[in-house]
Amino acid sequence: MIKAENLTKAFGLKLAVNDVSFSVERGEVLGFLGPNGAGKSTTMRMITGFIAPSGGKVSVGGYDVTTDPIPVKRLIGYLPESAPVYVDMTVRSFLGFCAELSGLRGDDRKKAVNRVVEMCFLESVLYQSVDTLSKGYRHRTCFAQAIIHDPDVLVLDEPTDGLDPNQKHEIRGLIRRMGERKAIIFSTHILEEVEAVCSRAIIIDRGQIVANGTPQELKRKSEFGGAVLLAVRGVSGAQLTERLSSIPNARKAVIVKEENGEVWARVYPSSENRNGELVRNVLTAANGWQVEELHTEEGRLDEVFRNITMPDTAKEKAK
Numbered sequence: 329m330i331k332a333e334n335l336t337k338a339f340g341l342k343l344a345v346n347d348v349s350f351s352v353e354r355g356e357v358l359g360f361l362g363p364n365g366a367g368k369s370t371t372m373r374m375i376t377g378f379i380a381p382s383g384g385k386v387s388v389g390g391y392d393v394t395t396d397p398i399p400v401k402r403l404i405g406y407l408p409e410s411a412p413v414y415v416d417m418t419v420r421s422f423l424g425f426c427a428e429l430s431g432l433r434g435d436d437r438k439k440a441v442n443r444v445v446e447m448c449f450l451e452s453v454l455y456q457s458v459d460t461l462s463k464g465y466r467h468r469t470c471f472a473q474a475i476i477h478d479p480d481v482l483v484l485d486e487p488t489d490g491l492d493p494n495q496k497h498e499i500r501g502l503i504r505r506m507g508e509r510k511a512i513i514f515s516t517h518i519l520e521e522v523e524a525v526c527s528r529a530i531i532i533d534r535g536q537i538v539a540n541g542t543p544q545e546l547k548r549k550s551e552f553g554g555a556v557l558l559a560v561r562g563v564s565g566a567q568l569t570e571r572l573s574s575i576p577n578a579r580k581a582v583i584v585k586e587e588n589g590e591v592w593a594r595v596y597p598s599s600e601n602r603n604g605e606l607v608r609n610v611l612t613a614a615n616g617w618q619v620e621e622l623h624t625e626e627g628r629l630d631e632v633f634r635n636i637t638m639p640d641t642a643k644e645k646a647k
């Protein structure tokens with residue numbers, strides 16, 4: 329549904345987006361991750377036709393965004409970072425107005441408004457003027473505006489920014505449900521959101537794609553991916569390290585903490601570790617010890633993100 333090919337945007341000498349290519353199909357929710365200033369919003373603005381690319385092209389539903397913008401606008405719902413709203417309108421009249429702008433009239437308009445009010449939980453503020461809404465409700469009103477014409481493609485720039493934890497949960501659920509039959513791109517700085525909602529994620533840094541995969545694939549790039557965490561009672565840290573360091577399929581073993589007679593160790597897999605061999609070997613090595621905890625770690629998205637996007641000098645400092 330969305331196809332970006334060698335997309336590039338320069339602002340003067342600043343290359344905000346540099347040769348970015350990716351596609352999103354119906355039924356996919358693509359998470360867009362990256363540090364501040366990485367080029368996420370600029371890419372989204374080019375996909376929605378709000379700014380023109382300096383190079384490359386983007387199509388939505390087979391229509392070129394630059395040369396065929398009208399059908400693209402019909403297909404897309406866009407929630408920009410700071411969405412404009414008409415502050416002196418009530419929520420109901422604002423959404424009715426947005427429905428009309430999308431070409432909906434009469435009963436269709438009414439149905440569209442009722443549908444988004446229900447989806448975005450806006451019943452309690454329906455007759456309140458937009459300028460008196462709290463930040464969260466204002467944000468939801470903007471979200472409702474983006475989906476008023478039930479578009480096949482959604483581009484959402486930080487859709488949960490500024491929402492309280494309950495609202496975040498609701499909006500994530502909504503994105504996940506809509507993602508079953510639409511193509512969705514959304515940007516976020518919240519890594520747990522990527523795991524909760526996205527079928528795939530792209531990490532963008534200094535205008536370029538530096539990682540593209542499912543959250544599970546990205547997590548496997550983590551140093552902790554496949555490591556075995558073990559907690560044992562009644563053994564010293566030195567004894568534990570000695571025995572764990574020599575087991576097959578282990579690259580290294582480190583003590584994580586020693587507390588109240590319990591020692592926690594992490595055993596990192598060697599590249600030959602396959603199908604849970606390491607955890608079985610750790611269990612064998614722990615024979616005769618009082619094991620309190622033993623599990624294989626999935627890897628951490630935050631560590632992958634930092635490793636990919638932090639300059640080497642900052643990584644050294646953070647150690």
Ligand SMILES: Nc1ncnc2c1ncn2[C@@H]1O[C@H](COP(=O)(O)OP(=O)(O)OP(=O)(O)O)[C@@H](O)[C@H]1O
Nearest residue numbers: 339342343344362363364365366367368369370371
């Ligand atoms: N209209 C503009 N004129 C000049 N520079 C711009 C303009 N819009 C964006 N930039 C620059 O392009 C780069 C990418 O900005 P962009 O807003 O796309 O980043 P982002 O990844 O969305 O960041 P954030 O996570 O902080 O929202 C930044 O260096 C920004 O200052």
